[in-house]
Amino acid sequence: MVRSVVAVLAGIVVLTIVSFAIEAAANPLVLRVFPDALQSGAPLGHALPARLFMLAYTMLSVAAGGYVTAWIARRAKVWHAVVMGAIEVA
Numbered sequence: 787m788v789r790s791v792v793a794v795l796a797g798i799v800v801l802t803i804v805s806f807a808i809e810a811a812a813n814p815l816v817l818r819v820f821p822d823a824l825q826s827g828a829p830l831g832h833a834l835p836a837r838l839f840m841l842a843y844t845m846l847s848v849a850a851g852g853y854v855t856a857w858i859a860r861r862a863k864v865w866h867a868v869v870m871g872a873i874e875v876a
Contacts, residue, residue, distance in 0.1 A: 794855055
């Protein structure tokens, strides 16, 4: 039971750290690549290439969190990763 809780919490921590690290490194790059998105008054998140990039690094972050969760859990790996994902979605 304790291992399950630790696994899910560790997955959430990894997901959060990876997501923020990628975002911190990528935001200046994205602003440089898509300068027109902010000049027109539209938020950067409405530009399709920027949204696709955000989707890609979000999926990478979720995969990293799920991997860590499953690695620590050792049993019912998929179930633990699903629980971690459900908590993150909630």
